[in-house]
Amino acid sequence: MSGDGALIASGVMHGFAGIKVLDGVDLGIPRGGILAILGPSGSGKTTLLHILGGLLTPDAGRIERPFERPAFVFQDPLLLPWRTARGNVAFGLAGQRLSRAERLSRVRSMLIKVGLGHDDAGLYPHQLSGGMKKRVALARALAVEPDFLLLDEAFSALDVGLSREMQQLVRLDAQERGVTVALVTHDLSEAVRLADRAVVLAGRPGRIVARLSIDRPARLRDDAFVDAEIRRITALDMIRDAFRPMLSG
Amino acid sequence: MPRISWRRLAGGGERRWAMLGLVIIVGLWEIGHRAYGDFVLPSPWATLLALGRLGAGGELGPAVLTTARDALSGFIVATLAGSLLGGLAGRSRPAKAMLQPLATILIGVPAIAWVVLSLLWFGGSGLAATFSVAVAVGPLVFVAAAQGTRTVDGGLRTMARAFRVPLGARIVDVYLPHVLSHLLPALGTALAMSWKVAVMAELLTGAGGIGDGLAAARAEVDTAKTMAWVVAVVALLLIVDRLIIEPVRRYFETWRRGLPGEAA
Numbered sequence: 001m002s003g004d005g006a007l008i009a010s011g012v013m014h015g016f017a018g019i020k021v022l023d024g025v026d027l028g029i030p031r032g033g034i035l036a037i038l039g040p041s042g043s044g045k046t047t048l049l050h051i052l053g054g055l056l057t058p059d060a061g062r063i064e065r066p067f068e069r070p071a072f073v074f075q076d077p078l079l080l081p082w083r084t085a086r087g088n089v090a091f092g093l094a095g096q097r098l099s100r101a102e103r104l105s106r107v108r109s110m111l112i113k114v115g116l117g118h119d120d121a122g123l124y125p126h127q128l129s130g131g132m133k134k135r136v137a138l139a140r141a142l143a144v145e146p147d148f149l150l151l152d153e154a155f156s157a158l159d160v161g162l163s164r165e166m167q168q169l170v171r172l173d174a175q176e177r178g179v180t181v182a183l184v185t186h187d188l189s190e191a192v193r194l195a196d197r198a199v200v201l202a203g204r205p206g207r208i209v210a211r212l213s214i215d216r217p218a219r220l221r222d223d224a225f226v227d228a229e230i231r232r233i234t235a236l237d238m239i240r241d242a243f244r245p246m247l248s249g
Numbered sequence: 250m251p252r253i254s255w256r257r258l259a260g261g262g263e264r265r266w267a268m269l270g271l272v273i274i275v276g277l278w279e280i281g282h283r284a285y286g287d288f289v290l291p292s293p294w295a296t297l298l299a300l301g302r303l304g305a306g307g308e309l310g311p312a313v314l315t316t317a318r319d320a321l322s323g324f325i326v327a328t329l330a331g332s333l334l335g336g337l338a339g340r341s342r343p344a345k346a347m348l349q350p351l352a353t354i355l356i357g358v359p360a361i362a363w364v365v366l367s368l369l370w371f372g373g374s375g376l377a378a379t380f381s382v383a384v385a386v387g388p389l390v391f392v393a394a395a396q397g398t399r400t401v402d403g404g405l406r407t408m409a410r411a412f413r414v415p416l417g418a419r420i421v422d423v424y425l426p427h428v429l430s431h432l433l434p435a436l437g438t439a440l441a442m443s444w445k446v447a448v449m450a451e452l453l454t455g456a457g458g459i460g461d462g463l464a465a466a467r468a469e470v471d472t473a474k475t476m477a478w479v480v481a482v483v484a485l486l487l488i489v490d491r492l493i494i495e496p497v498r499r500y501f502e503t504w505r506r507g508l509p510g511e512a513a
């Protein structure tokens with residue numbers, strides 16, 4: 001176990017069916033830090049996130065992961081179709097020793113925090129909109145009270161206002177409990193709003209082509225700061241090359 | 250509230266159509282009886298009387314119990330073995346490669362062949378019927394269970410692993426509901442087939458049951474009695490289906506309400 005409880009990945013390499021997806025990735029997140037993994041699609045962001053979270057064992061490399069309760073929000077909501085919103089959030093808690101009452105109250109308060117009321121909580125996934133499903137998935141992850149939170153495009157199916165609200169929720173929750181967060185996104189503004197550091201993956205196989213840090217405390221980042229920061233970042237040559245197809249599109 | 254009364258009317262209408270269907274069948278039966286006479290096709294009423302006589306004579310009760318025992322014991326063995334092995338085959342490629350051809354062969358063997366073989370193996374004991382049912386019906390359950398287990402959503406499995414959900418909860422919440430959606434329809438078919446095979450086995454073994462009664466009725470060339478036994482076995486099948494399979498299905502499929510193609 002590392003002394004300061006940081007997540008450290010070194011020399012991570014991985015491939016699927018003989019095709020290399022990630023090559024020589026080194027990164028670290030101090031305890032309580034928020035790292036954004038940026039990059040164009042197909043650069044291995046999700047694979048890297050799954051490796052960091054322990055869902056995939058890399059072909060080579062070392063991961064130090066001193067966490068007890070990881071929680072994921074996946075790109076797809078991955079809700080159990082036969083469980084209500086409430087049941088799906090409770091499912092994330094199945095591995096924890098909680099009394100029934102405790103579990104229920106945690107589920108209820110978390111659903112309210114993501115903006116789903118009592119009536120919505122009793123609905124099955126096929127009765128929920130895409131954005132609502134995403135929020136249930138977020139509630140499921142936060143209800144675990146994770147010490148390591150992994151978000152894969154967690155805010156992408158939400159409209160702008162809601163996505164900001166959910167980002168705020170994650171940020172406050174993470175700050176309050178000192179959660180370490182790794183988030184994958186293709187949205188620069190999301191990274192600039194939430195993260196205190198970012199890596200940019202690009203190429204095939206994916207390599208880290210740039211490392212950024214965003215120093216201003218997250219609560220002081222207003223729209224003007226975010227805009228200025230995005231302009232500063234997109235002006236970097238490395239970033240421009242990595243995102244070229246997306247920026248021109 | 251006009252909407253609710255509409256729905257009630259529709260429900261009543263559906264039941265009325267079902268009754269109409271039944272009336273048509275009985276009507277055709279009666280017409281057949283009038284055309285061909287008592288010997289070929291006894292009237293519905295004569296059949297009902299014969300059934301009443303069987304009940305009053307103390308033949309019906311024990312026969313129904315024996316047949317129920319034969320069919321259900323075989324069905325239960327088939328369900329347990331079929332779902333266990335099917336679940337295994339759905340999760341492991343070698344197990345599937347080994348068991349699938351076996352199931353295909355077993356499905357290919359005619360049920361009546363199993364009856365004859367089990368007669369030779371087990372003699373006239375009740376075990377012959379149980380064995381015939383289990384071996385004829387088991388492969389159906391196996392195929393459905395294997396298919397269900399194999400097609401469990403990989404994403405949901407990953408999700409359960411990510412949240413470190415214990416194995417018990419994973420089986421109950423991730424595997425079972427999906428497997429059941431494949432298994433329950435198969436179990437309905439398997440149960441219906443269980444009665445048929447059980448009656449067939451009893452007919453040949455003569456160890457009691459509705460099949461034995463059918464054999465006796467045939468020997469006496471009593472068509473009304475034969476028809477009465479047929480009515481008894483169909484009624485038994487319907488009652489068990491409505492009492493066991495249907496409630497189980499409804500319980501496990503509540504979540505499907507409102508899905509496209511499902512009744513609200």
